C-alpha cells in the first residue's frame with residue numbers, strides 16, 4: 001500500500017497538501033548545508049566547534065545524497081532527457097563523497113582541513129546549482145504533486161537515522177592481534193545505517 005492510500009487527503013498526512021514535497025525538502029537541505037559550511041569557515045565565532053560542524057555537514061550531505069539516489073534519480077532517469085542529468089549528478093556525488101572521506105578523519109587544526117573543505121564546498125555548490133536548474137525541473141515535470149509529497153515524507157523520515165558508532169573492538173585491538181579491517185568512517189557508517197533504518201543508529 002502506498003503512503004497516500006493509507007489515509008488519502010487527510011491534513012498533515014503523507015501526500016496531503018500540507019506535507020512539503022520532496023523538492024522543497026531537498027532545497028531546504030541545500031540551504032542547511034550551506035549554513036553549516038559558512039559556520040565551519042567562520043573561525044571568529046566557531047573556532048572550537050569547526051570539526052563538529054564539519055561532521056554535521058557531512059551527515060546532512062550523505063543523507064541528502066542517499067535520498068536522491070533512492071527516490072529522485074530513478075524517476076528522473078525515466079524522464080525525457082533525464083538520463084544525462086542523472087549521470088552528471090552521480091558523477092558530482094562521487095566527487096563529493098571522495099572529498100567527504102578525505103575530510104572525515106581530519107581535525108580542524110590539520111593543515112589540509114581548510115583545503116579539503118573548500119574543495120567540498122565548491123563541488124557541493126556546483127551540485128546545488130545543477131540540481132536546482134536541471135534535476136528538480138525534470139523531477140517536477142515527471143512526477144505528480146501527490147507523489148512528490150509522498151517522497152518528501154519518506155525523505156524527512158530518513159533524517160532521524162544516525163551514523164552507527166565505530167565498533168569498539170576495531171579501536172582497542174591489542175598490539176599483535178590481527179585487525180578485522182579498517183574502522184569504517186563517518187560516511188560509510190551513515191550509509192550503512194540508512195540502508196537499514198529500522199535498526200537505528202547510536
Ligand SMILES: [Fe+2]
Pocket residue numbers: 026030064068127128131
Ligand atoms: Fe541535492
